[in-house]
Amino acid sequence: MAAVMRLVNRSALSSVMGQHYAAFSSSAKLTATIVPTEAKINLIDMLSESGLPVIEATSFVSPKWVPQMADQVEVMKGISRKPGVSYPVLTPNLKGFQAAVKAGAAEVAIFGAASELFSKKNINCSVDESLQRFDEVMKAAKEAGVPVRGYVSCVVGCPYEGKVAPEKVAHVAKRLYSMGCYEISLGDTIGVGTPGSITAMLEAVSKEVPVSALAVHCHDTYGQALANILVALQMGISVIDSSVAGLGGCPYAQGASGNVATEDVVYMLHGLGIQTGVDLSKLMDAGAFICRTLNRKTSSKVAQATCKL
Amino acid sequence: IYTNLKTPLVRLESLILLEIVPTGVKIQLIDMLSGTGLSVIEATSFVSSKWVPQMADHTDVLRGIQRAPHVRYPVLTPNLQGFQDAVAAGATEVAVFGSASETFSKKNINCSIDESMLRFEEVINTAKERQIPVRGYVSCALGCPHEGDIKPSTVAKVAKRLYEMGCYEISLADTIGVGTPGSMLKMLQGVKKEVPINALAVHCHDTYGQALPNILTALQMGVCVVDSAVAGLGGCPYAQGSSGNVSTEDVLYMLHGMGIETGVNLPKVIEAGYFICNALCRNTNSKVAQAKSRTL
Numbered sequence: 265m266a267a268v269m270r271l272v273n274r275s276a277l278s279s280v281m282g283q284h285y286a287a288f289s290s291s292a293k294l295t296a297t298i299v300p301t302e303a304k305i306n307l308i309d310m311l312s313e314s315g316l317p318v319i320e321a322t323s324f325v326s327p328k329w330v331p332q333m334a335d336q337v338e339v340m341k342g343i344s345r346k347p348g349v350s351y352p353v354l355t356p357n358l359k360g361f362q363a364a365v366k367a368g369a370a371e372v373a374i375f376g377a378a379s380e381l382f383s384k385k386n387i388n389c390s391v392d393e394s395l396q397r398f399d400e401v402m403k404a405a406k407e408a409g410v411p412v413r414g415y416v417s418c419v420v421g422c423p424y425e426g427k428v429a430p431e432k433v434a435h436v437a438k439r440l441y442s443m444g445c446y447e448i449s450l451g452d453t454i455g456v457g458t459p460g461s462i463t464a465m466l467e468a469v470s471k472e473v474p475v476s477a478l479a480v481h482c483h484d485t486y487g488q489a490l491a492n493i494l495v496a497l498q499m500g501i502s503v504i505d506s507s508v509a510g511l512g513g514c515p516y517a518q519g520a521s522g523n524v525a526t527e528d529v530v531y532m533l534h535g536l537g538i539q540t541g542v543d544l545s546k547l548m549d550a551g552a553f554i555c556r557t558l559n560r561k562t563s564s565k566v567a568q569a570t571c572k573l
Numbered sequence: 574i575y576t577n578l579k580t581p582l583v584r585l586e587s588l589i590l591l592e593i594v595p596t597g598v599k600i601q602l603i604d605m606l607s608g609t610g611l612s613v614i615e616a617t618s619f620v621s622s623k624w625v626p627q628m629a630d631h632t633d634v635l636r637g638i639q640r641a642p643h644v645r646y647p648v649l650t651p652n653l654q655g656f657q658d659a660v661a662a663g664a665t666e667v668a669v670f671g672s673a674s675e676t677f678s679k680k681n682i683n684c685s686i687d688e689s690m691l692r693f694e695e696v697i698n699t700a701k702e703r704q705i706p707v708r709g710y711v712s713c714a715l716g717c718p719h720e721g722d723i724k725p726s727t728v729a730k731v732a733k734r735l736y737e738m739g740c741y742e743i744s745l746a747d748t749i750g751v752g753t754p755g756s757m758l759k760m761l762q763g764v765k766k767e768v769p770i771n772a773l774a775v776h777c778h779d780t781y782g783q784a785l786p787n788i789l790t791a792l793q794m795g796v797c798v799v800d801s802a803v804a805g806l807g808g809c810p811y812a813q814g815s816s817g818n819v820s821t822e823d824v825l826y827m828l829h830g831m832g833i834e835t836g837v838n839l840p841k842v843i844e845a846g847y848f849i850c851n852a853l854c855r856n857t858n859s860k861v862a863q864a865k866s867r868t869l
Contacts, residue, residue, distance in 0.1 A: 455864070457830070458826065458827050458829075458830025458831060459789055459827065459830065459831050460830045460831040460832055461830060484860065485860065485864050486823065486826055486860050486861050486864050487785060487820070487823040487826070487859070487860030487861060488785065488823075488826065488827060488830070490782060490783065490785060490786045491785040491786045491788075491789045491827055493786075494754055494786040494789055494790070495789070525782070528781065528782040528783075531753065531781055531782070531783065532753050532754065532783060532786060534753075535752075535753020535754065535755040535756060535783070536753060536754055536755040537755055564782070565779065565780065565781050565782030566781050566782060569750070569780045569781050
């Protein structure tokens with residue numbers, strides 16, 4: 265198991281991972297209100313102070329599709345970038361990429377689904393076709409010297425297809441990696457994975473992509489996220505995606521719990537003696553702030569337990 | 574390696590935290606659980622009804638349930654009086670509760686660990702005479718609300734004492750849910766030096782969301798008995814604010830996903846969970862149950 269971990273905080277305010285923007289718009293609705301730009305900036309700044317090394321700042325989707333992201337440029341320009349921290353943004357296409365770079369983005373992310381049906385229902389094309397679309401982005405990113413992270417969604421289960429074959433996940437991960445993504449985040453989009461299916465999937469993927477270039481993004485819809493993260497750690501994974509306060513749901517199940525809470529992940533990692541560089545109490549402050557702002561209860565059990573004391 | 578897994582034990586004592594639950598509801602819940610494939614269902618607690626009025630109906634519950642064949646219905650018996658009442662009411666298995674923390678023991682039952690062991694010895698010896706198996710619990714195995722960290726060697730000492738006195742199984746409880754796979758591993762390494770692993774069980778609380786990874790760690794170390802509570806109801810009545818028991822549904826989902834045979838029908842457990850939550854006007858703590866109810 266790695267002694268040092270990198271935690272990637274997925275901002276629930278930008279997107280739920282792996283979502284193409286048709287799905288994204290429904291997840292954005294889960295947060296109900298348009299979050300004031302200032303609150304977003306404040307949250308990111310608080311997270312920067314907590315020691316997180318990677319904080320997903322925003323998403324360069326078209327504001328026409330997703331009005332909640334209309335302030336993408338303002339957010340990028342408004343945050344105080346801490347040295348040593350990266351602030352990747354999602355870029356679904358070349359236009360988004362160009363806008364992102366113009367706004368100062370130094371790292372971007374692209375997506376692929378491991379399920380054909382998911383891809384078709386979401387963005388109306390096959391997985392292979394969707395990856396071809398990203399070729400433009402990859403090319404432009406290489407020229408600009410901007411690192412690109414790849415996400416794979418539905419790595420153990422798909423809301424339409426059911427079980428997803430590990431080999432399919434490996435195929436998509438390999439594609440993204442050979443296209444030039446420096447890291448591939450494997451997302452259990454609907455949270456159906458268990459230590460059994462996660463292990464099988466990671467075994468297949470790690471045959472095609474080095475473990476050091478893999479990350480996991482586990483959803484907690486069935487309460488399995490931490491157990492799944494633990495087996496991923498045992499298999500050598502050292503990058504974990506999560507979301508402060510566990511905000512951000514699964515767009516396929518109304519009001520479903522989605523992202524695993526960063527606080528709960530950090531609690532587990534620290535209990536294992538793993539260095540994360542994260543100050544848990546500052547992280548909890550950030551979680552408390554955003555929950556107050558959104559008038560939402562935290563999904564983090566650590567935060568709930570600490571409040572009671 | 575997991576083929577020996579026994580099914581989770583469901584703790585009904587969780588209802589201690591709540592309002593007085595009608596006896597009929599308790600009986601119905603236990604009967605529903607009896608039909609799910611669970612092989613051990615903790616039915617009630619023979620504590621003094623003066624101290625714990627919610628358990629005053631212990632005799633009625635034990636007499637009222639329909640005992641399914643191949644299912645055991647242990648009851649808690651903190652002392653000899655409770656044991657005798659339990660046997661009179663038809664109990665065929667009992668459990669005693671020790672603590673790994675002196676402070677917890679004193680605050681909880683007003684005596685030291687050693688003194689509590691003497692009380693349990695009485696129960697265990699009497700149980701032996703009647704050939705009634707006794708299970709032992711060690712609370713605060715991964716942390717105490719008063720003392721903080723608890724040494725694995727201390728847990729091992731208490732577990733060993735209970736085992737040598739005659740408990741057939743020792744359930745190691747993370748009473749306030751502070752444990753992580755790190756502390757679980759160390760604690761089990763310590764305890765299994767003194768008690769065989771196949772006589773150990775884990776009882777993880779989910780207060781900090783760590784229950785499932787802790788259970789996974791225990792399974793990887795060879796533990797094959799897991800305590801849980803349907804719908805994750807109830808916590809420790811003596812640990813302020815503890816959110817409590819891990820949900821049987823969520824544990825089963827994980828075990829089945831790992832290919833472990835439990836013999837338990839998950840949809841039926843979910844149904845029992847909905848029943849008790851409706852009856853108590855409470856939301857389930859089980860994420861699996863929540864997820865399933867949304868897809869209905």
